[in-house]
Amino acid sequence: MIKEYINNNKERFLDELFELLKIESVSADSKFKEEVDKAANWLVEEFKKLKLDNVEKIKTKGHPIVFAEKILDKSYPTILVYGHYDVQPADPYELWDSPPFEPTIKNNKIYARGACDDKGQMYMHLKAYETLNKVGDIKFNIKFMIEGEEECGSDSLEEFVVQNKEKLSADVIIISDTSIIDNENPSITIGLRGLSYMEVELTGPNRDLHSGTYGGAVNNPINELCKIISSLKDDKGKILIPRFYDDVKNFDDNTRDDINKAPFNLSEFKSHIDINEIYGEQGYTTVERIGTRPTLDVNGIWGGYINEGAKTVLPSKAYAKISMRLVSNQSSKKISKLFSDHLKKICPESCKIKVTEHHGGEPCVVNTNTLGYKAAFKAFKDIWKKEPVPTFDGGSIPIVALFKKELGLDSILMGFGLDEDAIHSPNESYGLFNFYKGIETITAFYNNFASNEK
Ligand code: BES
Numbered sequence: 097m098i099k100e101y102i103n104n105n106k107e108r109f110l111d112e113l114f115e116l117l118k119i120e121s122v123s124a125d126s127k128f129k130e131e132v133d134k135a136a137n138w139l140v141e142e143f144k145k146l147k148l149d150n151v152e153k154i155k156t157k158g159h160p161i162v163f164a165e166k167i168l169d170k171s172y173p174t175i176l177v178y179g180h181y182d183v184q185p186a187d188p189y190e191l192w193d194s195p196p197f198e199p200t201i202k203n204n205k206i207y208a209r210g211a212c213d214d215k216g217q218m219y220m221h222l223k224a225y226e227t228l229n230k231v232g233d234i235k236f237n238i239k240f241m242i243e244g245e246e247e248c249g250s251d252s253l254e255e256f257v258v259q260n261k262e263k264l265s266a267d268v269i270i271i272s273d274t275s276i277i278d279n280e281n282p283s284i285t286i287g288l289r290g291l292s293y294m295e296v297e298l299t300g301p302n303r304d305l306h307s308g309t310y311g312g313a314v315n316n317p318i319n320e321l322c323k324i325i326s327s328l329k330d331d332k333g334k335i336l337i338p339r340f341y342d343d344v345k346n347f348d349d350n351t352r353d354d355i356n357k358a359p360f361n362l363s364e365f366k367s368h369i370d371i372n373e374i375y376g377e378q379g380y381t382t383v384e385r386i387g388t389r390p391t392l393d394v395n396g397i398w399g400g401y402i403n404e405g406a407k408t409v410l411p412s413k414a415y416a417k418i419s420m421r422l423v424s425n426q427s428s429k430k431i432s433k434l435f436s437d438h439l440k441k442i443c444p445e446s447c448k449i450k451v452t453e454h455h456g457g458e459p460c461v462v463n464t465n466t467l468g469y470k471a472a473f474k475a476f477k478d479i480w481k482k483e484p485v486p487t488f489d490g491g492s493i494p495i496v497a498l499f500k501k502e503l504g505l506d507s508i509l510m511g512f513g514l515d516e517d518a519i520h521s522p523n524e525s526y527g528l529f530n531f532y533k534g535i536e537t538i539t540a541f542y543n544n545f546a547s548n549e550k
């Protein structure tokens with residue numbers, strides 16, 4: 097019945113998703129503010145069509161949060177669905193094979209910014225609910241909370257969660273905003289990394305100088321910034337900021353073996369991103385490096401003259417954006433401070449340094465001994481005919497740790513994306529197989545959770 101309903105409505109589901117994908121809801125860039133608002137309005141209408149109650153577009157200091165719920169019976173378990181309707185900037189546009197906000201199907205995949213992260217994945221929940229409403233027997237209450245600031249730090253949502261604990265009371269949170277290993281090997285994410293995101297500004301002389309008349313006698317802030325950055329890691333890939341690893345938990349050998357049991361194809365990993373050799377912290381496998389170890393990476397570096405031709409200049413300024421992915425008990429605030437203190441300490445007298453912190457977030461680990469996890473496990477097993485593998489993902493969803501802290505709730509990270517979906521990159525995609533199979537799996541999760549609890 098469920099499969100049939102999804103199959104009979106598959107074209108319409110896709111058409112609807114395309115409407116959402118056409119909206120340019122880039123949250124990081126104020127130029128798109130109206131579009132972000134339009135996406136929120138669009139969701140409001142969808143929730144109304146689903147006959148949900150208390151459908152609201154909640155204004156915040158930033159972008160709106162969309163809330164909707166259906167409380168059928170207070171004695172039923174309540175499922176809170178979280179997702180985000182905002183997307184990353186589509187730049188660089190010229191690298192897209194088709195325009196990012198004109199969704200296109202090619203090779204059985206939907207190509208568009210947000211196809212996977214997270215419009216396509218979030219929308220599966222609305223369609224799963226619709227499906228059960230039409231052909232199922234709903235024995236659970238549902239609440240939807242879809243935000244528009246995930247890609248820029250979830251500041252407004254944090255405040256909203258702290259102030260609306262009663263409104264958000266639930267028995268489980270379900271999020272589809274992560275990935276599976278591949279379409280033959282379903283997995284459930286049980287860990288996400290945290291994040292500290294820093295910006296560094298180095299100033300040398302008070303103006304750009306002639307690199308001949310001054311060069312060699314005045315420190316160059318770009319040279320110096322490169323030196324500082326390269327001193328932050330040793331040649332074994334270990335981060336050299338003092339006390340950086342204080343709160344990193346080392347897993348015992350058994351747990352490490354378990355983590356490394358997850359199917360992983362090294363040659364595919366390399367060929368997908370066209371690298372000849374992998375790189376990382378010595379003593380750890382690629383799966384461990386991504387899921388269980390912290391990182392330090394330059395995200396962008398600029399300064400001086402970068403236009404056509406050569407300009408002989410000794411620049412006044414150098415900048416870099418640097419992110420650190422965090423694990424186990426590392427705290428974003430603490431790591432940001434260690435980073436900032438260390439850089440100020442090692443910056444020589446010949447330059448001035450300014451370090452600022454952007455948004456951050458805490459890492460999380462999901463408890464697998466819960467009804468929610470079991471419901472997700474069984475959903476995969478029944479629908480995919482294969483037991484899902486627990487995995488540690490490298491990305492971050494900072495709000496998950498906050499949900500645990502403020503609402504006391506575990507989030508089930510049941511995502512259906514693939515690494516090859518190229519989220520945040522040009523030509524982001526989402527497989528039609530994953531979209532439809534995901535909807536079916538989510539209906540199974542809802543049902544399993546409802547019957548588990550009662
Ligand atoms: N959905 C991603 C996070 C993700 C992707 C987790 C793949 C696991 C697998 C999310 O939208 C995201 O991009 N998060 C940001 C953090 C945020 C603070 C900007 C990230 O991980 O960079």
Ligand code: MN
Binds near residue numbers: 180213214246273
């Ligand atoms: Mn996302």
Ligand code: MN
Binds near residue numbers: 184213247519520
């Ligand atoms: Mn994202």
